[in-house]
Amino acid sequence: MCLAIPGKIVELVDTQPNLAVVDVTGVRRRVDLGLLQDDPPVPGDWVLIHVGFAMSKISEQDAAEQMRTLAMLGEDQAALEEVRGYGLESSP
Amino acid sequence: MRFIDEFRDPEIVTRTAEEILRLADRDRHYRFMEVCGGHTHAIYRFGLKDVLPPNIELIHGPGCPVCVLPMGRIDDGLSLGAQPDVIFAAFGDMMRVPGAHGSPLEHKAKGMDVRIVYSPSDALKLARANPDKHVMFFAIGFETTAPSTALTLKRAKSEGIKNFSVFCNHVTIIPAIRAILDSPDMRLDAFIGPGHVSTVIGCRPYEWIARDEGRPIVVSGFEPLDMLQSIVMLLRQIKRGVAIVENQYKRVVPWEGNRAALAAMAEVFELRPFFEWRGLGFISQSALRIRESYAAWDAERVFRVAGVRVTDPKAAQCGEVLKGVLKPAQCKLFGRECTPERPVGALMVSSEGSCAAYYNYEHRKMAAAAPV
Numbered sequence: 417m418c419l420a421i422p423g424k425i426v427e428l429v430d431t432q433p434n435l436a437v438v439d440v441t442g443v444r445r446r447v448d449l450g451l452l453q454d455d456p457p458v459p460g461d462w463v464l465i466h467v468g469f470a471m472s473k474i475s476e477q478d479a480a481e482q483m484r485t486l487a488m489l490g491e492d493q494a495a496l497e498e499v500r501g502y503g504l505e506s507s508p
Numbered sequence: 509m510r511f512i513d514e515f516r517d518p519e520i521v522t523r524t525a526e527e528i529l530r531l532a533d534r535d536r537h538y539r540f541m542e543v544c545g546g547h548t549h550a551i552y553r554f555g556l557k558d559v560l561p562p563n564i565e566l567i568h569g570p571g572c573p574v575c576v577l578p579m580g581r582i583d584d585g586l587s588l589g590a591q592p593d594v595i596f597a598a599f600g601d602m603m604r605v606p607g608a609h610g611s612p613l614e615h616k617a618k619g620m621d622v623r624i625v626y627s628p629s630d631a632l633k634l635a636r637a638n639p640d641k642h643v644m645f646f647a648i649g650f651e652t653t654a655p656s657t658a659l660t661l662k663r664a665k666s667e668g669i670k671n672f673s674v675f676c677n678h679v680t681i682i683p684a685i686r687a688i689l690d691s692p693d694m695r696l697d698a699f700i701g702p703g704h705v706s707t708v709i710g711c712r713p714y715e716w717i718a719r720d721e722g723r724p725i726v727v728s729g730f731e732p733l734d735m736l737q738s739i740v741m742l743l744r745q746i747k748r749g750v751a752i753v754e755n756q757y758k759r760v761v762p763w764e765g766n767r768a769a770l771a772a773m774a775e776v777f778e779l780r781p782f783f784e785w786r787g788l789g790f791i792s793q794s795a796l797r798i799r800e801s802y803a804a805w806d807a808e809r810v811f812r813v814a815g816v817r818v819t820d821p822k823a824a825q826c827g828e829v830l831k832g833v834l835k836p837a838q839c840k841l842f843g844r845e846c847t848p849e850r851p852v853g854a855l856m857v858s859s860e861g862s863c864a865a866y867y868n869y870e871h872r873k874m875a876a877a878a879p880v
Contacts, residue, residue, distance in 0.1 A: 454768050466652055466656065489550060
């Protein structure tokens with residue numbers, strides 16, 4: 417559970433502070449940006465996600481490499497399952 | 509070097525492996541501890557042992573949150589989950605971890621309301637959706653995860669959600685490293701520092717390891733090339749006779765860490781005077797508890813917690829494996845009574861536990877190769 421999942425910020429959620437929709441290889445879910453409030457990401461930025469919270473901004477290239485690492489570790493499906501699980505059963 | 513072809517930049521990997529061979533003194537045995545369970549998993553998955561010369565030994569550290577949790581804490585958490593109208597919420601990693609009377613999943617099968625959540629904020633969401641129930645989130649993890657729990661507690665407080673609490677089992681990595689260095693049966697030359705914990709705490713908290721203990725430490729990424737480069741950096745320090753903190757994972761880890769995350773943790777948590785770790789025993793100031801100002805959301809104050817102490821199954825040697833004194837296969841139960849399908853100890857449950865990693869990548873391979 418130390419491994420983090422790369423995702424791209426798609427949009428900020430207007431109605432709630434520090435919430436954004438991320439895209440992780442096509443799966444879109446809401447994540448919390450509260451841990452990045454010193455340097456808030458904007459749509460188009462890439463972030464590393466851990467337990468539903470964005471924990472650092474990364475480059476697009478690093479995001480691709482992180483996804484590749486997860487795939488090599490056999491953890492990519494588990495990572496997608498985790499992202500699908502964010503927000504429980506509700507739609508994003 | 510069987511896995512190298514599937515690595516990214518196989519040529520650079522080969523060159524880095526050659527550099528390691530060149531730097532390592534053939535007459536010396538090196539013992540490097542990878543602190544993080546994510547690294548342990550990656551080392552077995554990528555077969556890094558086959559890339560390294562035999563005199564570089566990687567020792568698996570305590571950085572697997574479910575592995576270091578003593579069984580008594582699981583039983584305490586489950587006993588709270590058994591109270592009427594309580595929903596027991598936890599990460600999937602926790603579900604198969606055995607307590608003295610079964611795992612959370614086995615308790616669910618017997619009728620306890622056990623839910624898997626992927627984020628602490630989803631546990632809070634469960635509380636909003638179930639106002640007539642109390643949702644207790646069984647929080648685990650090092651500094652990677654603790655800030656998310658902290659922000660969730662801040663939200664619970666600001667929204668005044670009363671049917672939510674956290675059973676806090678967050679631990680901190682630095683005191684565990686100190687305990688390992690103080691342990692008389694451990695002799696380590698250097699450390700591969702955790703990657704994602706360091707995105708939060710930064711690199712400064714490791715400075716004493718280099719300065720006072722004379723052990724080099726390199727914060728490392730998780731790709732095979734990252735870890736090999738980190739080993740090169742450690743060997744260069746040893747060759748030059750220096751010990752410093754270096755950051756190989758600069759693309760993700762800022763030297764100063766994440767200030768917002770540290771501030772959230774400081775607001776919500778304080779250090780416990782001591783906490784029990786499986787294998788390492790009681791370590792002072794090694795875990796977090798919820799501050800008085802958040803008492804209404806602290807499961808240890810909302811409920812009465814028995815504070816059970818359960819010794820591990822006698823034959824299991826989780827503690828020795830966790831400290832790096834024994835290799836997984838040297839445990840008497842390994843691969844026989846204790847397998848990923850039927851784990852006796854937590855190290856066989858999590859993919860970051862060294863026993864599960866060893867079993868999945870080494871033991872299965874050997875079993876397949878062995879003549880019938």
